[in-house]
Amino acid sequence: MAKVLMKGNEAIGEAAIRAGCLNYFAYPITPQSEVAEYLSKRLPEVGGVFLQGESEVAVGYMLFGASGAGERVMTTSSSPGISLMSEAISYIAGAECPAVFVNIMRGGPGLGGILPSQGDYFQATKGGGHGDYHLLVLAPDGVQEAVEMTMQAFGLAEKYRNPVMVMGDGMIGQMMEPVEFPDDLKTEPTNKDDWASNGMSTRKSKKKNLVKSLFLDPAELNQHNLNLKAKYEQMKKEDVQYELYNADGDYQILIASYGTMSRVCRTAIDMLKAEGIEAAMFRPKTLFPFPEKQVHDAALKETCKCVISIEMSMGQMVEDVQRCVMGKKPVEFYGECGGEIPSPEKIMEIVKELIG
Amino acid sequence: MLPDISGIIIIAGNYGSGKSETAVNLAAVSRKSGKSVKITDLDLVNPYFRSREAKKPLEDLGVEVVLPGRKYMHADLPILTPAVADMIKNPADVTILDAGGDAAGVTVLAALEDVLEKSHVKLLQVINPLRPNTCDVQGCLKIKAQIEATAKLPVTGLISNANLLDETTPQIIYDGYNLVTRVSEATGLNIEFITASTRLLPQLATERIFCPILPIDRFLALPWTRN
Numbered sequence: 111m112a113k114v115l116m117k118g119n120e121a122i123g124e125a126a127i128r129a130g131c132l133n134y135f136a137y138p139i140t141p142q143s144e145v146a147e148y149l150s151k152r153l154p155e156v157g158g159v160f161l162q163g164e165s166e167v168a169v170g171y172m173l174f175g176a177s178g179a180g181e182r183v184m185t186t187s188s189s190p191g192i193s194l195m196s197e198a199i200s201y202i203a204g205a206e207c208p209a210v211f212v213n214i215m216r217g218g219p220g221l222g223g224i225l226p227s228q229g230d231y232f233q234a235t236k237g238g239g240h241g242d243y244h245l246l247v248l249a250p251d252g253v254q255e256a257v258e259m260t261m262q263a264f265g266l267a268e269k270y271r272n273p274v275m276v277m278g279d280g281m282i283g284q285m286m287e288p289v290e291f292p293d294d295l296k297t298e299p300t301n302k303d304d305w306a307s308n309g310m311s312t313r314k315s316k317k318k319n320l321v322k323s324l325f326l327d328p329a330e331l332n333q334h335n336l337n338l339k340a341k342y343e344q345m346k347k348e349d350v351q352y353e354l355y356n357a358d359g360d361y362q363i364l365i366a367s368y369g370t371m372s373r374v375c376r377t378a379i380d381m382l383k384a385e386g387i388e389a390a391m392f393r394p395k396t397l398f399p400f401p402e403k404q405v406h407d408a409a410l411k412e413t414c415k416c417v418i419s420i421e422m423s424m425g426q427m428v429e430d431v432q433r434c435v436m437g438k439k440p441v442e443f444y445g446e447c448g449g450e451i452p453s454p455e456k457i458m459e460i461v462k463e464l465i466g
Numbered sequence: 467m468l469p470d471i472s473g474i475i476i477i478a479g480n481y482g483s484g485k486s487e488t489a490v491n492l493a494a495v496s497r498k499s500g501k502s503v504k505i506t507d508l509d510l511v512n513p514y515f516r517s518r519e520a521k522k523p524l525e526d527l528g529v530e531v532v533l534p535g536r537k538y539m540h541a542d543l544p545i546l547t548p549a550v551a552d553m554i555k556n557p558a559d560v561t562i563l564d565a566g567g568d569a570a571g572v573t574v575l576a577a578l579e580d581v582l583e584k585s586h587v588k589l590l591q592v593i594n595p596l597r598p599n600t601c602d603v604q605g606c607l608k609i610k611a612q613i614e615a616t617a618k619l620p621v622t623g624l625i626s627n628a629n630l631l632d633e634t635t636p637q638i639i640y641d642g643y644n645l646v647t648r649v650s651e652a653t654g655l656n657i658e659f660i661t662a663s664t665r666l667l668p669q670l671a672t673e674r675i676f677c678p679i680l681p682i683d684r685f686l687a688l689p690w691t692r693n
Contacts, residue, residue, distance in 0.1 A: 114596055114597065114598055115596045115630055117596055120482075124598075140513050141514065224513050224541075281688075285514075286629065288633050373688070373690045374689065374690040403484070
């Protein structure tokens with residue numbers, strides 16, 4: 111298919127359909143409402159279901175119900191809405207159901223503002239809801255990658271029977287870029303007869319499946335958590351995604367950034383290069399599992415004086431970068447989170463100051 | 467040939483057709499040709515990339531930019547400042563109203579019905595065939611009907627804004643011109659102008675295009691793009 115010009119939010123909606131998702135439940139919130147608007151028109155055309163919940167709390171449980179019944183399902187929201195869904199996310203992870211959540215982040219805390227932010231890194235990678243669970247978190251840096259990651263998310267969610275989050279921000283949701291929808295990213299739905307409440311007549315089985323997150327027996331609950339932990343370890347082994355940019359040469363500084371912020375850093379790195387200054391970028395595409403070894407190894411490059419994490423937050427991913435670099439190189443931080451995105455010139459200035 | 471349009475001009479079109487970039491560039495070109503220009507951002511639908519973001523460069527050119535108060539600039543609230551009605555009653559040589567996308571985006575025009583019906587306004591439909599809903603004549607006509615029903619005004623002219631941002635080629639511009647030509651034949655509406663980025667202008671075979679061309683300099687570019 112030829113390229114078309116799409117807004118990130120529309121493209122995410124179309125990508126879900128191309129990935130075989132026919133169930134979408136959501137509640138409007140700026141800056142992601144166009145996903146709901148787009149899918150409210152498109153899903154009926156392809157025999158799918160769009161349902162606006164009465165709140166994000168309800169939407170979260172609609173996803174639990176649909177995924178528990180073995181259906182591909184997605185919701186999209188923005189930061190405050192994801193907070194409201196976090197209880198259901200914990201239940202879905204606990205009950206080992208596949209579901210896709212998209213967070214088009216806006217400024218916070220609380221109502222914050224409607225402009226882009228990366229303030230939900232901790233929420234996405236370290237919890238949000240209660241209990242020992244992790245989401246697999248994908249972080250696109252533009253509209254094309256948002257399409258690809260949304261399409262991949264359904265397969266990954268089923269591979270691990272775990273909720274997957276695609277974490278963009280208001281800029282990714284609102285900006286327009288040329289996109290295409292690669293057919294090869296569509297995965298066939300897995301057979302869910304072993305665990306889903308998908309109807310005994312359809313699966314012609316006598317086995318009764320119960321989708322639940324309640325385990326009252328202590329030994330059983332401990333074992334359940336050990337099983338979940340094993341899945342997270344498997345994610346770390348098999349599904350880490352990252353990019354290194356301008357990292358082949360003798361760089362003096364390693365910039366860690368993701369999503370929209372990495373676009374600015376990429377421009378800054380190109381402009382620095384034109385001035386004869388070599389900076390490299392480490393960009394995690396999965397925020398969980400975090401590319402631990404890759405950032406460690408990139409930081410240890412002999413010519414690299416220091417690492418800086420640059421974020422549209424007050425310092426969240428930097429904690430993972432520090433953890434992985436293990437004190438072997440200095441790890442600095444720069445962030446802004448009012449909604450204005452730091453300029454490439456600002457990043458250049460910071461880099462020059464650090465490398466002297 | 468540059469567009470030479472005067473009067474009250476409403477820029478409408480489907481969502482993401484490039485109305486704001488077109489409106490802002492039309493304002494700049496008109497001002498540079500010596501006309502007095504006023505522009506307002508009536509986009510009550512889109513939260514980002516609205517023509518209001520070009521306020522400073524337009525004001526530097528001498529264009530009067532009519533907007534809600536500064537503290538509401540980043541609110542997703544449907545604020546229609548009374549200054550807009552005043553601007554229609556006291557127009558400049560060129561007075562541009564940049565509406566929001568789709569039918570929802572022109573709903574605001576119904577609120578201005580009283581002042582608009584006393585003025586002779588041009589309602590121009592911007593078409594980018596590389597957007598999903600306007601890739602053919604039928605799609606463009608459907609959007610036209612929706613805009614007219616909601617705005618309670620007839621579309622009076624067409625604009626082709628065929629582009630794939632930085633990946634635009636001359637062929638994309640020719641294809642867009644062909645599509646609006648067919649929409650023009652189907653509706654009897656005039657093609658007011660087509661757009662082309664200043665980067666592509668030297669590559670265009672302008673003898674193939676029988677209408678004015680508005681050169682586009684991106685005022686609403688992504689914050690990390692640099693030349």
